[in-house]
Amino acid sequence: MPPSSSSWLLVRLPTLRSYLHNGMLAHARARPFTSTALQASKQLPPRRAIHDSDIEENFLKGSGPGGQKINKTSSAVQLKHLATGIVIKCQETRSRTQNRKIARRILAERIEELELGDQSRTAVKARLKSKKKASADKKKKRKYRALEAAKDGGEEDEVDEEDNTEAEIPTQETSPEDMKKGG
Amino acid sequence: MPRLAIALLRHAYTIDPLLPLLLRPCRTLAAAQNELRWLREHVDKLVQARRPVNRKLQQQPKALLRRLAVERASGKPLQYILGTEFFGELELRCQPGVLIPRPETAASVTHLSHLIQNAPALPSELRVLDLCTGTGCIPLLFDHDFSSARSDRRLQLLGVDISDKAIGLAHRNLARVRRWKASAGRGDVDFILADVLSNPFGDQTLDPPCLKAALNFNKKPYFWDIVIANPPYISPSAYWSTTTRSVRGFEPKLALVPPPRPGNNDTEQADYFYPRLLTAARDAEAKIVLLEVADLDQAMRVATMARRIAIFDGIEIWRDQPDQRNESAVGISAEFPVRGQGNARSVLCWRGLGATWLGRGRATKTSRTTRA
Numbered sequence: 001m002p003p004s005s006s007s008w009l010l011v012r013l014p015t016l017r018s019y020l021h022n023g024m025l026a027h028a029r030a031r032p033f034t035s036t037a038l039q040a041s042k043q044l045p046p047r048r049a050i051h052d053s054d055i056e057e058n059f060l061k062g063s064g065p066g067g068q069k070i071n072k073t074s075s076a077v078q079l080k081h082l083a084t085g086i087v088i089k090c091q092e093t094r095s096r097t098q099n100r101k102i103a104r105r106i107l108a109e110r111i112e113e114l115e116l117g118d119q120s121r122t123a124v125k126a127r128l129k130s131k132k133k134a135s136a137d138k139k140k141k142r143k144y145r146a147l148e149a150a151k152d153g154g155e156e157d158e159v160d161e162e163d164n165t166e167a168e169i170p171t172q173e174t175s176p177e178d179m180k181k182g183g
Numbered sequence: 184m185p186r187l188a189i190a191l192l193r194h195a196y197t198i199d200p201l202l203p204l205l206l207r208p209c210r211t212l213a214a215a216q217n218e219l220r221w222l223r224e225h226v227d228k229l230v231q232a233r234r235p236v237n238r239k240l241q242q243q244p245k246a247l248l249r250r251l252a253v254e255r256a257s258g259k260p261l262q263y264i265l266g267t268e269f270f271g272e273l274e275l276r277c278q279p280g281v282l283i284p285r286p287e288t289a290a291s292v293t294h295l296s297h298l299i300q301n302a303p304a305l306p307s308e309l310r311v312l313d314l315c316t317g318t319g320c321i322p323l324l325f326d327h328d329f330s331s332a333r334s335d336r337r338l339q340l341l342g343v344d345i346s347d348k349a350i351g352l353a354h355r356n357l358a359r360v361r362r363w364k365a366s367a368g369r370g371d372v373d374f375i376l377a378d379v380l381s382n383p384f385g386d387q388t389l390d391p392p393c394l395k396a397a398l399n400f401n402k403k404p405y406f407w408d409i410v411i412a413n414p415p416y417i418s419p420s421a422y423w424s425t426t427t428r429s430v431r432g433f434e435p436k437l438a439l440v441p442p443p444r445p446g447n448n449d450t451e452q453a454d455y456f457y458p459r460l461l462t463a464a465r466d467a468e469a470k471i472v473l474l475e476v477a478d479l480d481q482a483m484r485v486a487t488m489a490r491r492i493a494i495f496d497g498i499e500i501w502r503d504q505p506d507q508r509n510e511s512a513v514g515i516s517a518e519f520p521v522r523g524q525g526n527a528r529s530v531l532c533w534r535g536l537g538a539t540w541l542g543r544g545r546a547t548k549t550s551r552t553t554r555a
């Protein structure tokens with residue numbers, strides 16, 4: 001099920017202010033400011049929920065007749081965020097319901113990246129990951145230096161996750177700067 | 184069908200030697216890659232299964248994957264190869280001989296459940312009859328969707344089909360859904376064999392029996408609040424010209440094309456189930472009737488039939504995505520409101536309390552306004 005239209009939009013306070021300033025949001029709820037919540041949000045900002053009225057949803061199944069006449073696995077979902085023009089396509093699974101959920105999650109991440117830049121969940125996550133990787137790399141290097149003489153280049157390639165979800169971020173139509181200026 | 188470009192096949196081969204096989208039924212590289220990934224996941228699951236289906240093949244996952252890709256290249260639907268299809272939130276078993284459930288049907292059922300799940304004045308037991316049930320997908324999804332939203336009403340659901348195979352599969356799907364942890368369905372669901380086309384006043388010893396006799400024999404009620412049907416609705420000529428090869432070659436014609444009758448033309452044959460379904464709905468004193476159709480022309484004909492029997496207070500047409508805003512109301516006759524986006528997909532009729540359940544006031548006979 002898609003998030004119901006009554007779901008709240010979760011945003012961090014600075015963004016919330018800019019949204020309200022732009023008159024884009026009537027309802028919003030910030031996290032309660034307990035110290036634990038603050039600490040947690042320093043690690044990872046809360047996930048952002050999306051209103052159904054903020055997006056246009058499309059099920060890509062090609063043109064032509066549907067119903068009994070075709071039996072293609074047509075589980076692809078395309079979401080367009082109206083305010084930013086971001087488009088997400090997803091056919092990760094055979095379940096359309098599941099793809100709708102995945103597409104919404106990724107859209108929320110992309111919007112947040114636009115709004116928060118290096119404060120967004122994905123950016124914070126990536127930093128945590130690259131920190132871990134850096135320290136792992138350091139260890140590895142030390143190890144390799146020790147083994148240097150014996151072997152040459154045993155480093156494995158990191159396998160990319162197979163990516164069936166695409167995001168298109170428009171460059172000219174609406175940039176985050178425009179969003180902040182306008183309204 | 185146009186031939187695939189050699190360059191595309193070659194490119195596909197360099198990505199994975201099995202991809203050219205899948206390009207044949209899929210046509211695009213992206214679709215072929217998706218199907219290959221799903222086939223691979225399926226093989227992985229088989230290999231890891233505790234109860235091996237076929238020990239020899241299990242030891243040769245590569246050979247198994249190749250065999251499945253070859254089967255798919257012959258046009259066999261992926262759903263029959265993998266053995267399941269998703270229908271709304273449910274994953275249901277599919278097998279050759281029974282029609283694969285379609286996403287448009289799921290969208291209509293989910294939307295109907297959405298409309299009425301918060302309705303006032305629902306009876307303490309809501310009864311849903313699905314004629315031509317196939318895999319049993321419609322009652323099972325309605326049960327799941329409605330019960331997820333509301334637990335203060337009992338549900339009784341019954342699926343009817345002429346095919347032994349379908350009824351057997353529907354029972355297995357019921358058991359499957361009940362085993363599934365995330366399933367919300369709690370209704371009383373059953374499936375019975377009957378021929379919805381045979382005359383209730385004719386020979387009572389027919390096998391399979393007519394609907395009335397089957398209800399009687401199985402001690403089921405005569406009266407149902409909601410009647411839903413996705414009957415065979417394709418005309419013989421459309422069967423040859425508009426269905427895909429995979430449908431024609433692998434899905435049962437019994438589920439797609441109504442039987443011929445002397446004197447019936449192509450269109451009359453396509454529409455053959457609807458008068459019987461409407462009569463059955465009238466006899467069941469249904470408050471809401473939802474009938475799937477092939478396209479806008481058939482929708483208009485069915486809506487007109489429904490109006491002619493003069494028992495309904497409202498009739499409207501739903502498109503593939505009935506829950507979406509309707510932005511292109513152009514070119515549609517003002518006779519029946521048309522809701523949603525995509526191709527015309529079903530006809531909704533209601534009467535009496537049905538209007539309240541659906542949130543359709545008697546005055547709202549105009550189509551919904553478009554977005555501002």
Ligand SMILES: C[S@@+](CC[C@H](N)C(=O)[O-])C[C@H]1O[C@@H](n2cnc3c(N)ncnc32)[C@H](O)[C@@H]1O
Binds near residue numbers: 438
């Ligand atoms: C288009 S399929 C729909 C199946 C299922 N409801 C779905 O949506 O996937 C039509 C079904 O009608 C059944 N059928 C065909 N003739 C029938 C008849 N005379 N009486 C009852 N069922 C019939 C077929 O066996 C088939 O399962």
